[in-house]
Amino acid sequence: MERKKLYIKTWGCQMNEHKSEGIAGLLAQHGYELVDRPEEADLIIFNTCMVREKPEEKIFSEAGMVRRLKERKPHLLLGVGGCVAQALGKKIFERSPAVDFVFGSSNISDIPRLLEELEARRQDGRRRDEPVMAISKIPDRIEDLPFVRQSRFQAKVTITEGCSNFCTFCIVPYTTGLLRSRLPGDVIREVSELAAQGYKEVQLLGQNVDSYGRDLDDPDITFANLLRALTRIEIPRIRFTSSHPKDITPDVIEVLAEDNNICEHVHMAVQSGSDKVLRDMRRGYTKEQFLELVHELKKRVPDVNITTDIIVGFPTETERDFEETVDLVKRARFGGAYIFKYSPRPKTVSYYKWPDAVPPEEKQRRLEHLLQLQKRITAEENRKYVGRTVEVLVEGEAKPGSGRYLGKTRNKITTIFPGRPEWVGEFVKVRVEEASVAGLFGAVVEAPTPTPAPTPTPA
Ligand code: SAM
Ligand code: SF4
Ligand code: F3S
Numbered sequence: 001m002e003r004k005k006l007y008i009k010t011w012g013c014q015m016n017e018h019k020s021e022g023i024a025g026l027l028a029q030h031g032y033e034l035v036d037r038p039e040e041a042d043l044i045i046f047n048t049c050m051v052r053e054k055p056e057e058k059i060f061s062e063a064g065m066v067r068r069l070k071e072r073k074p075h076l077l078l079g080v081g082g083c084v085a086q087a088l089g090k091k092i093f094e095r096s097p098a099v100d101f102v103f104g105s106s107n108i109s110d111i112p113r114l115l116e117e118l119e120a121r122r123q124d125g126r127r128r129d130e131p132v133m134a135i136s137k138i139p140d141r142i143e144d145l146p147f148v149r150q151s152r153f154q155a156k157v158t159i160t161e162g163c164s165n166f167c168t169f170c171i172v173p174y175t176t177g178l179l180r181s182r183l184p185g186d187v188i189r190e191v192s193e194l195a196a197q198g199y200k201e202v203q204l205l206g207q208n209v210d211s212y213g214r215d216l217d218d219p220d221i222t223f224a225n226l227l228r229a230l231t232r233i234e235i236p237r238i239r240f241t242s243s244h245p246k247d248i249t250p251d252v253i254e255v256l257a258e259d260n261n262i263c264e265h266v267h268m269a270v271q272s273g274s275d276k277v278l279r280d281m282r283r284g285y286t287k288e289q290f291l292e293l294v295h296e297l298k299k300r301v302p303d304v305n306i307t308t309d310i311i312v313g314f315p316t317e318t319e320r321d322f323e324e325t326v327d328l329v330k331r332a333r334f335g336g337a338y339i340f341k342y343s344p345r346p347k348t349v350s351y352y353k354w355p356d357a358v359p360p361e362e363k364q365r366r367l368e369h370l371l372q373l374q375k376r377i378t379a380e381e382n383r384k385y386v387g388r389t390v391e392v393l394v395e396g397e398a399k400p401g402s403g404r405y406l407g408k409t410r411n412k413i414t415t416i417f418p419g420r421p422e423w424v425g426e427f428v429k430v431r432v433e434e435a436s437v438a439g440l441f442g443a444v445v446e447a448p449t450p451t452p453a454p455t456p457t458p459a
Contacts, residue, residue, distance in 0.1 A: 012049025022145030138177030273328030414439035
């Protein structure tokens with residue numbers, strides 16, 4: 001039987017990307033295969049994000065495009081899930097008539113049932129009076145899904161879902177629920193299976209990985225202990241994201257400092273350099289505490305690459321507060337930073353407490369100022385690698401047909417070099433000849449030894 005075609009568009013964080021791998025896996029069991037273009041699809045799924053207003057708006061403009069596709073292909077279905085669906089529910093149908101069904105953050109397993117319901121309605125010609133929708137209260141357990149991973153050598157593994165921090169600007173706790181940790185045994189089993197399948201890199205995912213285990217009743221279940229257990233698995237690289245400056249513990253730094261498979265990259269959002277703004281954001285640390293942590297990490301973990309997120313234009317941020325952030329960026333010398341303009345989000349404390357006081361032009365000016373500064377710092381930090389040899393996991397061709405390949409170092413710096421298609425998914429050693437804000441550039445000095453084909457198991 002011919003398989004139906006599925007196109008998934010994902011917005012938002014890595015955790016959402018991973019959920020989409022779960023949607024693809026579940027629907028593969030129901031006769032769907034993934035395609036790269038919406039025009040080829042019988043079913044389009046939007047896995048949405050609500051963390052800022054812009055991406056939320058984009059979802060509805062893209063739904064308009066699906067509506068035009070439907071004029072040519074009437075059987076095409078559009079399902080909307082993820083954080084916007086969880087927050088807006090039924091309202092999604094009002095905002096876009098192209099949407100056929102809606103499912104919440106933890107209702108992926110309900111998709112096949114929703115599709116059956118739509119098919120039944122189509123066959124008996126019933127009109128859409130009751131919306132086809134599954135949105136439940138976020139459950140205590142993390143949904144178990146049959147993931148179909150996009151890569152055959154890099155895998156994402158969820159360790160926590162939800163977040164109990166309630167930073168005043170952030171909608172994530174409202175759309176994904178309170179912190180829920182997977183049991184260490186389940187994480188260890190999944191990583192071991194991935195290692196046995198030949199995966200080279202695993203990325204552990206959580207909104208705040210350092211809070212791992214705090215919802216469970218066992219003081220031995222901590223992020224540091226989980227990392228330590230994972231160092232015993234034979235897999236070359238283990239990464240994690242995101243770390244939280246208020247929760248990262250000395251024993252996590254200890255594990256990072258040791259010679260093991262845990263990669264030296266820490267993505268740790270600072271958000272602001274002003275103590276007043278950090279307090280208003282309810283982040284739980286001061287500028288100096290953060291800088292002390294950066295200092296400690298750099299001292300203890302050779303080649304650690306610290307990256308961050310920053311919000312400009314928080315409602316209480318004055319010019320002087322912004323200058324504090326500029327000063328922090330100069331002193332922390334991050335390897336890279338994502339800089340966002342504050343976007344008021346319904347349900348959050350800052351939305352109710354303060355008007356969105358910083359004008360858009362001023363937010364833009366602050367954003368550009370920080371971007372320019374960070375670009376200069378990233379380029380300077382990258383130049384420190386010129387003349388050194390780095391280990392790179394090859395991810396693919398930089399531009400199709402260019403013969404130039406790219407991959408990442410252990411500490412997650414993009415590296416570009418002339419390469420070969422058979423190196424994708426393998427490690428190479430690259431001697432760095434040049435560096436810029438875009439990463440490191442050089443030539444391969446040690447090509448991968450071909451991986452032996454697995455020995456067939458006797459029947
Ligand atoms: N849990 C991560 C942490 O605290 O480090 C961050 C997760 S959030 C999905 C990613 C980033 O989006 C945040 O670090 C923050 O910089 C940004 N963000 C969240 N809410 C925002 C808002 N209302 N306006 C602008 N940026 C926001
Ligand atoms: Fe949002 Fe704060 Fe949780 Fe990060 S730690 S997801 S910013 S509430
Ligand atoms: Fe966005 Fe939801 Fe992730 S709001 S950042 S998709 S948890």
